[in-house]
Amino acid sequence: EAGVAQSPRYKIIEKRQSVAFWCNPISGHATLYWYQQILGQGPKLLIQFQNNGVVDDSQLPKDRFSAERLKGVDSTLKIQPAKLEDSAVYLCASSPRGTGANVLTFGAGSRLTVL
Amino acid sequence: GNSVTQMEGPVTLSEEAFLTINCTYTATGYPSLFWYVQYPGEGLQLLLKATKADDKGSNKGFEATYRKETTSFHLEKGSVQVSDSAVYFCALREIQGAQKLVFGQGTRLTINP
Numbered sequence: 001e002a003g004v005a006q007s008p009r010y011k012i013i014e015k016r017q018s019v020a021f022w023c024n025p026i027s028g029h030a031t032l033y034w035y036q037q038i039l040g041q042g043p044k045l046l047i048q049f050q051n052n053g054v055v056d057d058s059q060l061p062k063d064r065f066s067a068e069r070l071k072g073v074d075s076t077l078k079i080q081p082a083k084l085e086d087s088a089v090y091l092c093a094s095s096p097r098g099t100g101a102n103v104l105t106f107g108a109g110s111r112l113t114v115l
Numbered sequence: 116g117n118s119v120t121q122m123e124g125p126v127t128l129s130e131e132a133f134l135t136i137n138c139t140y141t142a143t144g145y146p147s148l149f150w151y152v153q154y155p156g157e158g159l160q161l162l163l164k165a166t167k168a169d170d171k172g173s174n175k176g177f178e179a180t181y182r183k184e185t186t187s188f189h190l191e192k193g194s195v196q197v198s199d200s201a202v203y204f205c206a207l208r209e210i211q212g213a214q215k216l217v218f219g220q221g222t223r224l225t226i227n228p
Contacts, residue, residue, distance in 0.1 A: 042204055042218030043159070056213035091159065102147050102166070102208055104216060106159040
């Protein structure tokens with residue numbers, strides 16, 4: 001099966017600019033996650049969708065970050081305006097319902113550098 | 116809150132050496148536990164998992180046992196290869212609320228020939 005697709009793979013912007021990342025999960029996976037991985041740290045969950053509804057966004061900096069999942073499939077994560085500390089790899093993951101819900105499949109990530 | 120603590124890296128070993136990467140957790144109840152691996156230039160991949168106390172997860176020669184007494188899930192391999200060089204992440208799946216996956220900080224492993 002095709003994996004989780006993310007784009008762009010790399011993005012360099014200046015602070016206060018905006019950026020958007022796109023994710024296409026594995027077909028049929030109901031749950032979609034966006035994680036932020038800062039260099040030298042483990043991934044941190046930003047937002048979790050179940051179909052097109054938000055399940056958890058408690059660690060999403062809502063003053064600058066937004067995310068949506070249209071029609072319960074693709075998702076977009078936006079940062080506006082970006083800060084230096086937003087430099088990180090943004091990981092998208094998905095998981096199915098039922099017994100497989102425990103296992104997340106990750107995309108390769110989108111590396112953001114804010115100058 | 117729930118958290119995962121991993122042994123600090125980086126870890127450098129020679130090929131065929133024995134590997135242990137320590138992982139301990141703090142959590143409400145008995146969460147599922149995981150090891151994920153990130154090879155250079157690739158995304159995170161599930162390496163192994165355990166869903167209840169005393170379960171042993173295994174894959175590709177790696178093993179980890181869910182120890183509720185010591186709240187640990189240490190990763191071990193008897194004989195490492197150069198191809199095992201990667202960053203290893205221990206994680207738990209919360210049993211409450213959104214049941215999110217919480218990661219440790221990662222341990223970079225380098226195997227020299």
